[in-house]
Amino acid sequence: xxxxxxxxxxxxxxxxxxxxxxxxxxxxxxxxxxxxxxxxxxxxxxxxxxxxxxxxxxxxxxxxxxxxxxxxxxxxxxxxxxxxxxxxxxxxxxxxxxxxxxxxxxxxxxxxxxxxxxxxxxxxxxxxxxxxxxxxxxxxxxxxxxxxxxxxxxxxxxxxxxxxxxxxxxxxxxxxxxxxxxxxxxxxxxxxxxxxxxxxxxxxxxxxxxxxxxxxxxxxxxxxxxxxxxxxxxxxxxxxxxxxxxxxxxxxxxxxxxxxxxxxxxxxxxxxxxxxxxxxxxxxxxxxxxxxxxxxxxxxxxxxxxxxxxxxxxxxxxxxxxxxxxxxxxxxxxxxxxxxxxxxxxxxxxxxxxxxxxxxxxxxxxxxxxxxxxxxxxxxxxxxxxxxxxxxxx
Numbered sequence: 001x002x003x004x005x006x007x008x009x010x011x012x013x014x015x016x017x018x019x020x021x022x023x024x025x026x027x028x029x030x031x032x033x034x035x036x037x038x039x040x041x042x043x044x045x046x047x048x049x050x051x052x053x054x055x056x057x058x059x060x061x062x063x064x065x066x067x068x069x070x071x072x073x074x075x076x077x078x079x080x081x082x083x084x085x086x087x088x089x090x091x092x093x094x095x096x097x098x099x100x101x102x103x104x105x106x107x108x109x110x111x112x113x114x115x116x117x118x119x120x121x122x123x124x125x126x127x128x129x130x131x132x133x134x135x136x137x138x139x140x141x142x143x144x145x146x147x148x149x150x151x152x153x154x155x156x157x158x159x160x161x162x163x164x165x166x167x168x169x170x171x172x173x174x175x176x177x178x179x180x181x182x183x184x185x186x187x188x189x190x191x192x193x194x195x196x197x198x199x200x201x202x203x204x205x206x207x208x209x210x211x212x213x214x215x216x217x218x219x220x221x222x223x224x225x226x227x228x229x230x231x232x233x234x235x236x237x238x239x240x241x242x243x244x245x246x247x248x249x250x251x252x253x254x255x256x257x258x259x260x261x262x263x264x265x266x267x268x269x270x271x272x273x274x275x276x277x278x279x280x281x282x283x284x285x286x287x288x289x290x291x292x293x294x295x296x297x298x299x300x301x302x303x304x305x306x307x308x309x310x311x312x313x314x315x316x317x318x319x320x321x322x323x324x325x326x327x328x329x330x331x332x333x334x335x336x337x338x339x340x341x342x343x344x345x346x347x348x349x350x351x352x353x354x355x356x357x358x359x360x361x362x363x364x365x366x367x368x369x370x371x372x373x374x375x376x377x378x379x380x381x382x383x384x385x386x387x388x389x390x391x392x393x394x
Contacts, residue, residue, distance in 0.1 A: 002126060007068045009119030013112045014065050024109055025054040025061070031108075032101040039097070041194075041201040042088055064127060071130070079251045082134040086142070087190035087249040088203055089151055090135065095128040142247045147179030147214060152192050152244040158216065160239055163303035167269055168234055169209060169220045175242060182212045183248035184255075185276035186358070186386070189217050192244040193229055195236070204229045205388075207272035207360075208248060209304075211279040217248075220303065222269035252386040254280055254358065261288045261355040265369055267295040267341070270361030273386055275304055275311075277358060282314040290315050291349060295323040295341045295365065299331035319349060341365070343372050350376070359385040 017024060033039055044053065060077070067073050102124060103117055143150040159171035172189075174180055183189075189208055194201040206219035223234040254277040256262055262281065264274040271294055281290055292312055296302040302322070312318040323342075324335040343350060350357075357373060359366055366385055373383055 002068055002123060006119045006122050009116045010065050010068060010123050013106070013110065013116050013120070014062065016110050016112065017065065017106075018062060020109055022054045022058045024105060025058040027109055028057070028101055028105040029054060031105060032097065035101070036097055039094070040199075042090070042094075042203065044203065065123070068123060071126075076251075078130060078134065082131055082138060083249040083251050084205070085131065086135050086138045087188070087205055087246050089192075089246055092132045095132060099124045099128060138249070142181060142249075145181055148181040148247055152246055154242050155217070155245050157237060157239050157241045157243065160237065163220060165300045167220050167222050167301075167303040169218055170233065170237070171216055171218045172243065172245065173216045179214045180217060181247045182214065183208055183217075184250075184253035185211070185280040186253035186273040187248045187250035187276075188273070189219050189248055190246040191219075191229065191233075192246065193232065195232060197232070198228065202229045205250075207276065207386075209272050209275045211276065211283055217245075220269065220272045220275075250386075252358075252360075252384065253277075256356055258284070258286060259288050259354070261290070261352050262286070263291040263293060263350055263355055263357045265293045265341075265357060265359045265361075267361030267365040268297075268301070269303070270359075270365070270386075270388075271304065271308075273360050274358060275308070278308065278311050282311045285314075285316075287316050289317040289319070289349065289352075289355075291319045291321070291346065293321050293341065293343070293346070295325065295361070296335075298324050298327050299334050300328070302334070305334070319346070321346065341369060343369070343376070347376060355382065357383050359383065360387075363387060 029043075033043070060081075063077070064074065099121070103121055106112060106120055107117055139150055142148045154175040155172040156175050157170055158173040159169075161169045163169050185208075187208060188205040190203060190205050192201055192203050206221055208217055209220050210218045221230050221233050224230045252273065254262075262277075264277055266274045274292070274294075278290070278292060290312070292308055294302075294308075302324070305322075309320065312320055321337070322335045323337045323339065324331055325339060327335055327338055337345075355378075357378065359369055361369075366387065370383060370385070374380075
């Protein structure tokens with residue numbers, strides 16, 4: 001625990017930190033990656049270039065400084081980040097590098113004095129220990145389960161399927177055989193990739209899209225316009241290629257009782273974790289209502305349409321609704337509404353105070369849907385969501 005003097009010293013610097021804004025974390029990353037270029041094999045360099053990682057770290061830094069007396073409020077964020085860190089295979093020694101460069105950044109940009117810097121050092125030490133302890137627990141739990149492993153493991157691409165004009169699915173089987181670790185529907189798999197054309201290893205998380213079976217994994221990847229990893233997977237990856245993977249991780253997963261009504265809400269490639277959830281509900285013969293609500297640009301970009309229909313047909317009470325923002329003429333009969341997702345017409349079906357809502361998609365879509373749910377009186381405790389990329393709250 002931190003003493004009152006340390007807490008007061010850190011909080012005295014928060015106005016200056018806030019005034020500095022993401023410029024502070026930009027300086028931090030530039031400083032650290034210049035002195036430790038090996039970390040470019042860990043960080044998503046696309047997120048470095050577009051500023052997303054800097055903004056996420058700045059928000060996390062401010063939140064931590066503001067809640068030093070009540071760290072429990074940060075535990076959900078800690079769990080999310082710890083899951084991400086273990087997927088990246090972060091090691092304790094790297095926390096020392098981060099701490100050194102964080103304190104140097106505060107000194108170089110804010111020069112708050114030695115007392116405040118010492119206080120930040122103690123506060124960072126507490127946070128680092130919290131992460132290191134939780135991450136070691138995750139590493140051990142993953143390694144010790146049947147089919148589990150620590151670090152990376154070689155998998156072969158055993159099947160590639162074109163699911164839409166922008167989404168491919170990849171089935172991955174362990175090289176040398178053997179079982180693979182189980183996962184919860186909604187969790188993701190992490191690809192560590194460095195073909196000859198990459199300057200650095202790139203690491204990406206992709207949601208698992210089928211039921212845990214102990215034999216193999218399936219992920220789906222959207223081809224992003226500026227995506228180095230998605231571009232390579234779409235344009236160059238072939239069946240038989242070997243990828244390095246870390247075991248499944250993630251704090252977003254389906255967790256309901258058989259009597260819980262469920263709404264799975266997604267846009268674009270955000271349907272991928274929902275697909276695993278739908279398969280799990282069907283395999284468990286879920287008796288309560290299940291609603292699949294999906295938004296896509298048009299039929300050409302709408303993936304897994306037939307798989308969703310066939311899986312939903314196994315459920316006792318299943319509703320399937322699709323919105324196309326800009327449908328083409330050939331899309332007639334394949335969607336229910338044009339434009340952005342509007343839940344008004346489904347208000348009666350979704351009105352049960354027992355319904356839990358699982359969401360995934362672009363940030364603007366998520367904000368739009370969450371606003372509708374809150375306006376309808378849905379408590380935040382019944383809204384569960386996953387955001388791809390650096391974590392941002394809603």
